[in-house]
Amino acid sequence: MAIKRGSGLGFYTLLLIVSISVLLIFSVYSISHLYPSTPIIPNFKKLEKSSTDFTLTIKILTYDRLASLSRCLRSLSAAQYDQNVVNLHIYIDHFKFSEKDENLDKKLNDSKRILDFVDGFEWKFGEKMVHYRTGNVGLQAQWLEAWWPVSDHEFVFVVEDDIELSPLYYRFLKGLIVNYYYNVTNSSPSIYGASLQRPRFVPGKHGNKIHLNKETQVFLYQLVGTWGQLLFPRPWKEFRLWYDAHKTKGMKPILDGMVTTGWYKKMGDKIWTPWFIKFIHARGYFNIYTNFLHETSLSVSHRDAGVNYGKTAGPDSNLIQEDSSESKFLKLEPLRNLKWYDFCFREIIPDRIVKSVHELGPVLKSAQQANGLVLVSIDQTSETFTRNLLCHFERLNVRNYVFMGPDSDFLLDLSRRGHPVINVDRFFDSIKKYISIKFSKEIIVKAYVIKKALEMKYDMWVWDRNILPVKADLFLGSVKLDSAADFYVGNRIGLLFARSSGTGIWTESFVNEIARLAESNMGEYETSIGVLAGKLLERKGGTLKRFDEAEFSVDINVGNDFKTSLKNDTSFALWSSDTGLDLVRNRLGSLGLWIIDAESHCTAVICHPS
Incomplete structure (x- = not known):
């Protein structure tokens, strides 16, 4: 803008306007930095510990x-x-x-x-x-x-x-x-x-x-x-x-x-x-x-x-x-x-995470009780439901479980808190012989873990998902199963029980056949190892016994006929994968089985003296 010589008043007026504008812009900028609309929360993930000058x-x-x-x-x-x-x-x-x-x-x-x-x-x-x-x-x-x-x-x-x-x-x-x-x-x-x-x-x-x-x-x-x-x-x-x-x-x-x-x-x-x-x-x-x-x-x-x-x-x-x-x-x-x-003065063992074949045996040994294990898959399961499951494990004093799931921060956090876990992605990479099979990673890892457990003379229950224990008797061996059978497979959700006496059948070649069967049936039986194992065992004439999970469970999928009470012989609750999470949570709540708070933490500490 051109300013004529001699028009000093106009010049100083313009200068004053420009100065005030700059001051206002700076003030707004400063206030927005001092009082941002979104609260600043410190980032606790990255911790530099490079200095001891504390x-x-x-x-x-x-x-x-x-x-x-x-x-x-x-x-x-x-x-x-x-x-x-x-x-x-x-x-x-x-x-x-x-x-x-x-x-x-x-x-x-x-x-x-x-x-x-x-x-x-x-x-x-x-x-x-x-x-x-x-x-x-x-x-x-x-x-x-x-x-x-x-x-x-x-x-x-x-x-x-x-x-x-x-x-x-x-x-x-x-x-x-x-x-x-x-x-x-x-x-x-x-x-x-x-x-x-x-x-x-x-x-x-x-x-x-x-x-x-x-x-x-x-x-x-x-x-x-x-x-x-x-x-x-x-x-x-x-x-x-x-x-x-x-x-x-x-x-x-x-x-x-x-x-x-x-x-x-x-x-x-x-x-x-x-x-x-x-x-x-x-x-x-x-x-x-x-x-x-x-x-x-x-x-x-x-x-x-x-x-x-x-x-x-x-x-x-x-x-x-x-x-x-x-x-x-x-x-x-x-x-x-x-x-x-922990708060009960009960010893826990943190950082038990299996990432390779040679780490599997020591973790299984540390987790088993009375030569029994429960293998729980948390793949495609919400963190909230897994935390509710953990609260039930604590309530029932079930401590012989191992979680398995894909590489994630949640899996690492479970390990940090003392829960034994298997990193499926890392473990699968360590099994070089199966690297060409691309789509049945979880099935192969489950099959290999079962093989290892049976070799170590441990009985094993295998849960795929959508199951919650109500009592511990079935999974701790209080309920006696037919000793004539080495394997049990549920008809509804493929719940699998493998007895250690079946180690002669569940060999490395059996694991290979499960891998091939999983790949050929991709989509239908992708994560149900119980169904796959049942098919193979029937072909091979293995000592297999099928049972109806309804004998031990309450099905929370039932619509208007759903009962808000548990029978004395109910060992677990189950539901199908397509059941809405809100419905599952509400029905578990009506049965008294939803025992976490709004932040997905157990509402109680339950001590079981050694």
Whole structure:
């Protein structure tokens, strides 16, 4: 645009308009970046662990116990930090008050005494920060609001004020972080931190007592420990987002079968642990614990009177000192050597995933019970139905199962949580002799797994899909089948039972014939190995017995005649592949067989003592 000389007013007016326009555009851009329309949720999938230059901050949670706080701080300052920088943050909750409170002056003086003590306390190992609240928020907020990780290399160690620490606690924590967090070959996404308290409590009702041999010094256990808890950054951030979503929507941390649920129903949001336990149960995460002789530990709770104890109960353990016989523990075992325990203190074995022929035998051996196995295909089955099936396995104490399915994140997650799985795609690739057969991958893998199980003298049930156990008797051998037959095949869905005595028939040539038959019948019998095996066995004169699954099952496909009750002899529910998922879910629900919540997690923890 041309501007005539001498028209200064027009020039400056134009300049002002352009400037305002630029400012408005920049403001809109800035606001859209600060407050995007879609919430930004951190990506928890990719975790870089390339640096050991991490920070550790101690978070002390205190209220009105000056003597307890003094003892805690003295023990922390006496610890060995080996010239590392360790920060100290002290969170002081405010006392409760009202205008009618006659003890306000005393409470104010007590608070000032605590503040004076904290102000005068020297912390020479790093930054000291004091957060004095303006109102009483309680123990739950003290924990949940103490930390939001700013990086994947920031760790916190949370202690309540009645905790006393061993002089060696930091060296041990540092060793855990270096060995089990930063060592990529020795770490696991299932670990959320470490507790230094002595393990004493099993939250699952009727669970096993904690029993560990003296050689076990470090193990993994799902339960969070509040008496000295190290927290890893990413799981804690994940929990905080989960908590916000559930608390905002009015959900409760109810998990049937857990003692902690009773605590929550009695104390409500005075405590935070039921929320974290519910989260851990949903995610399948674990905590590192220690086990030392003579009831010793690196962290001791004096169980002073407060929120958790009406009156002082005294120390729960004996504190490990630097010169004690228990101090020689800094050598940490590889993660693969450690034992893992769930909320029932029942051992689980994570990462049992079969990807090749030579890995099959050890996994089958670890999964079988009483020389019996259940092989379950999850191909073309929704994750929701598989999770509901797992809840029934837990309810029935069926633990001799192996899942098989295509390569997927879900299959990997099942393995991470302790369920044995077979990666069909990878396993098939390892069987070079069948590589030319392109369309019956799952059938071939099933046939090979059955062959291996029979060779190992294991009986095996094989489920294709669309079946849910109601009782465990049929699959655990309580229901006696005709011993004259080596194989049983159901007439309706091809449910297959193979007895170990049939190993002479189920040979490698038999597997080859099944593969060829599967390829020639592609579409009709693509995934029904029971139907295929039945056809071959009849041709070969094998000891085969057919049965009607209706003798043991309830069919939820039945329309208006569907009964919302189960017979005493019902062992499983079944339905056809073309039945709508909503109908299946509703009918399982009417039978009391839909036992997962809206997020596809078991509604209960059910313990079966060993």
